[in-house]
Amino acid sequence: MYDKGKVLTGLAIFVIIVTFPIWYNASGSEHYPNPKILTKVKDCVMPLAYMRSSHMKLLVDWRDEVLRDGNRTKVTVDGVKYQRSLQDGCMYCHKSKTKFCDECHKYVGTEPYCWDCHFVPKETD
Ligand code: HEC
Numbered sequence: 001m002y003d004k005g006k007v008l009t010g011l012a013i014f015v016i017i018v019t020f021p022i023w024y025n026a027s028g029s030e031h032y033p034n035p036k037i038l039t040k041v042k043d044c045v046m047p048l049a050y051m052r053s054s055h056m057k058l059l060v061d062w063r064d065e066v067l068r069d070g071n072r073t074k075v076t077v078d079g080v081k082y083q084r085s086l087q088d089g090c091m092y093c094h095k096s097k098t099k100f101c102d103e104c105h106k107y108v109g110t111e112p113y114c115w116d117c118h119f120v121p122k123e124t125d
């Protein structure tokens with residue numbers, strides 16, 4: 001005869017190992033970035049895919065154009081003009097640095113030094 005206790009224990013361990021990814025994820029140990037869009041405007045200043053991959057380049061381009069070339073032309077989104085500015089442009093729509101920018105930056109482990117000088121908007125909600 002076989003040892004019923006050992007078989008059951010073995011079976012229990014097997015079930016735990018096989019289902020590990022399911023309850024590991026359900027327990028919330030894994031945190032994916034979830035940047036909150038806190039504006040009623042539907043579009044960003046450039047197409048979404050471009051913003052995801054290249055917003056850092058766009059910011060540097062804006063800075064160079066505004067500061068080096070004195071070009072303060074505004075950017076138009078759905079017929080409304082916005083300043084090409086970190087504080088008064090990006091953060092005008094993306095009001096929460098914590099719930100938006102930091103959400104991704106923490107995940108990838110980057111801390112842009114911009115906020116050494118530029119004001120962080122007051123977190124409202
Ligand atoms: C006019 C309001 C507005 C301005 C100004 C604006 N954004 Fe956006 N942004 C949005 C909206 C709305 C979305 C979501 C667009 C969509 O879902 O198609 C978005 C999306 C993004 C995303 C992608 C988020 C994701 O979930 O993948 C990034 C990154 C981003 N913006 C960064 C910036 C930066 C950096 C600036 C300044 C250079 C900026 N935005 C300026 C409204 C704005």
Ligand code: HEC
Nearest residue numbers: 035052055056059090094100101104105108110111112113
């Ligand atoms: C959808 C995710 C996402 C959102 C939202 C987002 N970023 Fe980023 N950001 C990234 C990634 C990914 C990098 C690249 C990190 C790297 O290269 O190490 C980055 C890099 C940057 C850099 C360059 C950092 C460096 O040290 O070179 C700046 C500046 C920046 N982001 C500004 C912003 C600002 C301002 C906001 C909020 C308005 C924002 N980002 C929102 C994902 C995001």
Ligand code: HEC
Nearest residue numbers: 059060062063066084085086087088112113114116117118
């Ligand atoms: C050493 C201080 C300092 C740091 C660090 C810094 N900036 Fe600036 N930035 C300034 C000053 C000063 C201006 C000029 C403000 C003006 O004349 O409107 C400026 C202007 C800008 C402008 C154009 C106008 C505006 O109001 O936004 C952009 C865009 C900008 N910076 C982006 C960035 C980004 C992105 C980073 C981080 C990668 C960064 N800056 C880091 C000091 C700084």
